[in-house]
Amino acid sequence: MTDLCALTPESILAGLSTRWAGRGMLLCARELPSTNRLLKELAKQNAPHGSVAVCDHQTAGKGRIGRRWETPAGEALTFSVLLRPRLEPLKAQLCTLAAAVAVTRAIGECCPGLDPRIKWPNDLVLGQGKCCGILSEMGMAGNTLDYVITGVGLNVNQLSFPRELEDKAVSLLGEMRRADPAAPALDRAVLLRSFLTHMESVMDALETDGFEAFRSEYEAASATIGRQVQVLAPAETYTGLALGIDDTGALLVRRENGRNETVLCGDVSVRGLMGYV
Ligand code: ATP
Numbered sequence: 001m002t003d004l005c006a007l008t009p010e011s012i013l014a015g016l017s018t019r020w021a022g023r024g025m026l027l028c029a030r031e032l033p034s035t036n037r038l039l040k041e042l043a044k045q046n047a048p049h050g051s052v053a054v055c056d057h058q059t060a061g062k063g064r065i066g067r068r069w070e071t072p073a074g075e076a077l078t079f080s081v082l083l084r085p086r087l088e089p090l091k092a093q094l095c096t097l098a099a100a101v102a103v104t105r106a107i108g109e110c111c112p113g114l115d116p117r118i119k120w121p122n123d124l125v126l127g128q129g130k131c132c133g134i135l136s137e138m139g140m141a142g143n144t145l146d147y148v149i150t151g152v153g154l155n156v157n158q159l160s161f162p163r164e165l166e167d168k169a170v171s172l173l174g175e176m177r178r179a180d181p182a183a184p185a186l187d188r189a190v191l192l193r194s195f196l197t198h199m200e201s202v203m204d205a206l207e208t209d210g211f212e213a214f215r216s217e218y219e220a221a222s223a224t225i226g227r228q229v230q231v232l233a234p235a236e237t238y239t240g241l242a243l244g245i246d247d248t249g250a251l252l253v254r255r256e257n258g259r260n261e262t263v264l265c266g267d268v269s270v271r272g273l274m275g276y277v
Contacts, residue, residue: 006074007054011189020050021081021200022193027053031073033060035080036137036151043082043139043147050200054079054192061153062135064122065269069133070165075158077188080151081199086207087145089138093249093265094211095148096122096136098202101214103132103152104221106194110186111172113179117223117277120242120251121265124154125223125277129170131155152195157185168276211247218245223277224270229253231261232269239273 009026016022025047032038032055039053058078061069071078083095100118107116107124116124116131124132132154139146155161155171176183205213219225224242231238231253240253240261251263251270263270271277 007056007077007188007192012052012054012192014189016193016196018050018196018200020048021196021203022052023050024048024082025051025053027051029053029055031055031057031059034058034062034151035078036062036135036149039080039082039149039151040137040139043149047082049082049084051082052079052196058153061151063133064135069135069153070162070169071153072158075156075171077152077154077156077191079192080149081196083148083150083203085145085148085203087148089140089143089145091210091248092138092145092148093121093136094206095150095203096134096265097211097218097245097249098206098214099134099136099150099152099199100124101218101221102195102198102202103134103154105198106191107131107172109194110191111176114172114175116221118218118221119277120222120224120245120270121249126170126172126175128275128277129175130168130276131170131172131175154191156188156191211245211249215245223272224251228273230271230273231263232271233263234268242270 007028035053057073058071061071063069104116119125122134123130134152136148136150138148157173158171161169202214227242229242240255243252243254253261
């Protein structure tokens with residue numbers, strides 16, 4: 001684990017002013033199967049709240065429901081944060097929503113002109129294209145939450161994607177170059193530092209005040225709320241109006257038949273009626 005890449009502890013820590021995010025263990029690797037997987041092992045060995053694993057090339061990145069997350073070497077930002085939040089287990093998925101807000105703020109800070117939106121529960125989009133996926137996994141100690149590992153895959157400097165993602169994926173640099181073909185490549189360490197700073201403040205607020213702490217910011221950045229959506233659940237597919245988010249992070253949907261559904265983050269996909277968003 002001493003195999004350092006351009007994202008080094010030094011480059012990440014330079015100027016970082018957080019209390020806990022990025023402190024504790026900070027592991028930078030050139031290549032890893034999955035940053036979530038590594039951090040899960042370290043969580044079981046008592047790694048502290050705020051520990052981070054980052055890698056230059058993730059070879060077995062996961063999405064939800066067993067899907068893959070593609071990370072080309074050197075161009076994307078792929079990392080996981082170990083959280084030990086004071087939250088009820090039922091609210092663990094709020095860490096995904098908190099990370100979505102923190103990535104949104106980091107993009108706003110580092111990428112002038114981009115307007116990322118959050119596609120509930122775990123993706124960030126720029127226009128119709130997906131630029132970021134977030135995956136949280138939790139561990140229990142008896143009846144209480146032991147840890148949450150929140151992994152982030154952010155497309156930063158990619159200018160092309162594998163054919164199967166061409167219609168769906170976008171990167172920050174790719175979108176910035178639409179407006180300014182001379183836009184320079186982005187510094188991933190700067191983006192990560194910005195994320196860690198915002199993640200710390202959103203998580204601190206979440207522990208104190210629950211989802212109310214960032215509800216209005218989340219909803220304002222949402223690509224889902226207030227829209228007609230298609231819910232692809234294991235047992236059925238239905239359409240309805242996305243009304244809002246409850247205190248556990250679940251999506252509230254009013255079906256066409258007038259019934260309200262609470263859609264949990266777990267195993268559903270939500271789509272716009274006209275496409276992915
Ligand atoms: P849904 O929209 O159905 O909820 P999802 O988009 O949330 O699905 P995830 O599990 O978050 O799915 O992410 C995995 C999916 O993301 C893959 O199936 C693939 O389509 C897409 N994907 C994989 N790598 C990338 C990437 N680098 N950029 C954008 N999209 C990607």
